[in-house]
């Protein structure tokens with residue numbers, strides 16, 4: 001991304017689990033930045049963050065913070081996005097929002113570059129970054145959707161605590177140490193910090209991510225349902241999800257069952273996945289090779305393996321999809337959208 005017109009970038013939530021990854025990626029990718037503004041709450045104002053050998057002072061995010069900003073990358077929670085995104089847009093910034101605040105708004109494209117970058121180019125100031133669990137699933141489904149069509153998806157997730165922020169990572173580490181020391185662990189954050197009841201995550205599995213909705217599915221599960229349809233631009237895809245938090249720091253894993261519209265050859269499916277952009281096929285059961293969260297952490301790709309034919313349904317297919325939830329699931333997808341927008345401008 002060298003030799004390009006330089007742009008002014010703001011990161012909102014720059015001190016968070018996602019925001020820190022955004023700042024690292026902007027540096028690693030050599031994103032053509034003229035000025036970088038790092039915004040967070042008043043609690044962080046005045047702290048400094050190292051970027052390309054210089055200290056950048058964190059400022060409190062305010063409506064007037066966005067004067068002169070070309071790209072504003074938001075990852076400070078839905079309430080802050082609802083409040084500040086309209087101000088950023090009014091100042092002429094293109095916003096890429098990581099929260100669920102605008103994802104289902106009809107005028108806001110919901111974008112995974114490998115799937116629907118064309119939608120991003122139609123933006124009216126705001127582009128939404130999908131939920132982490134949706135992103136890695138649709139990136140792997142895309143080549144199968146294009147070749148065979150998709151009738152139905154049934155997915156169970158095994159989600160890392162970093163998806164719930166820096167405080168949830170700390171909670172897993174503290175509880176784990178407490179259990180190993182024979183102390184009673186304390187739960188204050190997971191599954192949802194603002195709700196009254198909390199459950200131990202260390203040495204456990206919690207079948208609740210985000211709040212419950214009226215149909216018995218959680219909001220996280222319904223994000224996977226609704227966002228998948230919106231990203232493919234196809235309301236006919238049937239999706240059902242069960243989202244589970246597990247005691248892993250980073251890297252979401254998913255068991256995905258897909259019913260294709262047309263019959264398939266297993267070798268063709270593997271070849272399509274191996275060739276798909278942003279997707280890496282890791283599938284050698286004879287060598288016990290399959291995607292693992294520990295291998296995916298720090299990588300930008302989506303890893304797919306355990307690809308196998310269903311035992312009963314002729315168009316049914318099972319696979320295991322793993323990615324770094326803070327990278328492709330959040331910060332990388334956002335920075336990638338910004339890179340693609342810059343490329344499209346040239």
Ligand code: NAP
Pocket residue numbers: 012013014015016017018019039040041042043044045061074075076077078080098099100129130131132133162163164165166167329330
């Ligand atoms: P986090 O580690 O808890 O960080 C929260 C960030 O928001 C911090 O930088 C915090 O700043 C900032 N913040 C809090 N209150 C603020 C305020 N009043 N004004 C400005 N900044 C404020 O959380 P995270 O994991 O990075 O996630 C942040 C948000 O990103 C989530 O709430 C979610 O909406 C979204 N997210 C999306 C995905 C996805 O699936 N695409 C994944 C993870 C998260 P201080 O350090 O100053 O408190």
Ligand code: 12T
Pocket residue numbers: 098099100130131132159162163164209210220223
């Ligand atoms: N509650 O961006 O808790 O909608 O792992 C992402 C992750 C919301 C989101 C989580 C969440 C989002 C989580």
